[in-house]
Amino acid sequence: MAQFKAAVVGLGQIGLTYDLDPKRERPSSHSVAYSLHPDIELVAAADVNREQGKVLHSLVPKARFYQSLPELLKNHTPDIISICTSPVHHLPAIQYILDNSTAKIIFCEKPLVHFLQEAVLLKKTFKDSACLLVPNLSRRWNNGMQQVKKEVASGKYGELQKIHVKYTRGIYNTGAHIFDLIHWWVGQIDQVQVIYRVDTSADADDDPSFTFTFRIGDKITGFAEAFNDKQYYMFEMDLYFSKGKISIRNSGDEVSYYCVGDHPLFSGFNSLNLERQEGKLLADANLANAISNLANVLAGIEQPRCTVDDSIYPLYVAQALLQSYNNNFSLERVE
Structure with a gap:
């Protein structure tokens, strides 16, 4: 029983x-x-x-x-x-x-x-x-995403410098995952600025989708690009470090880890070389x-x-994005 x-x-x-x-x-x-x-x-x-x-x-x-x-x-x-x-x-x-x-x-x-x-x-x-x-x-319960957190914290790939995001379906829906993962792995987003709005199916739920820039502290910049899911669904993240890159694809089903090494085509330059790839993570x-x-x-x-605090934080980011959009694409702090 x-x-x-x-x-x-x-x-x-x-x-x-x-x-x-x-x-x-x-x-x-x-x-x-x-x-x-x-x-x-x-x-x-x-x-x-x-x-x-x-x-x-x-x-x-x-x-x-x-x-x-x-x-x-x-x-x-x-x-x-x-x-x-x-x-x-x-x-x-x-x-x-x-x-x-x-x-x-x-x-x-x-x-x-x-x-x-x-x-x-x-x-x-x-x-x-x-x-x-x-x-x-x-994604807090996904072992692949927990491994990403460990790799970021290890310092193996150097300092995190840039984050690129591609997503569909709203700053409250998919945005909740994006903002939470960034917060969980890296820290709080300090400021945001909307560039333009994109139509998605989430509009029916009063959940807008924006392409926007963001910053975390003084050293990490970010760019999030919204796509229309009527064309295709999208959830991808790239974390660029001084010594490597971590790429999340297929809504988190695949994660690829890259290390800096010799460029295969040009002498005197470095390249991002695939170290390992983990797949079928959503089977977990x-x-x-x-x-x-x-x-x-x-x-x-x-x-x-x-926790409740984890869930509240993305709402603050979404609120700042709405303020930026409503204030003629102003730069807004995430309070």
């Missing part, structure tokens, strides 16, 4: 239906990730769309379906609850869970909330709460790792790999 009980609120893509995509590694949704963990039972899930109940039954037959969070909590006492609704509904769902359940962990999709002011309020709310709020900045399912971490948190043997 499973040691812990889980529930999911919101059965859209990340809540459930990503696991209908044959190209994705399983598990790719909260519902299936819980159902596959040996110490957790997915007892219930809720969504306003009744049709999602049929999909839930096809993927996790034993889980009960409800059309509202109140109905779910009247019938179950989960230890952990995932919130996978749209961001505008995160705060009321979190507050309802705190007031009407004994859940020990709320596992919430990014962005944590819709507005920065809500995040500050949430932080105060959880300060003395017995319930733990854990945001899902999913982020959500499976996240659920294992949270199960260990419930068991009292680990701390969560992602």
Whole structure:
């Protein structure tokens, strides 16, 4: 018998239906990730769309379906609850869970909330709460991304000098991952300046995409270029050091490490030479790792790999980008 009980609120893509995509590694949704963990039972899930109940039954037959969070909590006492609704509904769902359940962990999709002011309020709310709020900045649970952090910290490639980013789908959606990875690996972005706006599918969610420059301290410069995902999806990062480069491709599925060496064509010059390449990193399912971490948190043997502070920080960067765009592309500090 499973040691812990889980529930999911919101059965859209990340809540459930990503696991209908044959190209994705399983598990790719909260519902299936819980159902596959040996110490957790997915007892219930809720969504306003009744049709999602049929999909839930096809993927996790034993889980009960409800059309509202109140109905779910009247019938179950989960230890952990995932919130996978749209961001505008995160705060009321979190507050309802705190007031009407004994859940020990709320596992919430990014962005944590819709507005920065809500995040500050949430932080105060959880300060003395017995319930733990854990945001899902999913790449924090990926072993390949953790290896990048170790390599950056090792100093093997010298001083970090430049960061180049190519992305689609919004400063809140994909941006949350970009800003968190940079913060996690390197440090805080100090200032940003928008160059222009790019249309993407995230516009429908009021999530703009900007091409912009940024700085970290006095020595690290950055350039992020937005692409229209109606043409193709893009998530790439290049970290340029004084003695090498780290390249992240295919949404983090591939990482290549380069060292400085003799140029193969021109005498007297150096070149970036491929040292090693790591692939299929997303086969190490982020959500499976996240659920294992949270199960260990419930068991009292680990701390969560992602905190509320980690999730709030990208909102400050997004706010500065919006200010730059609205102020005629001004240079803005990230407060």
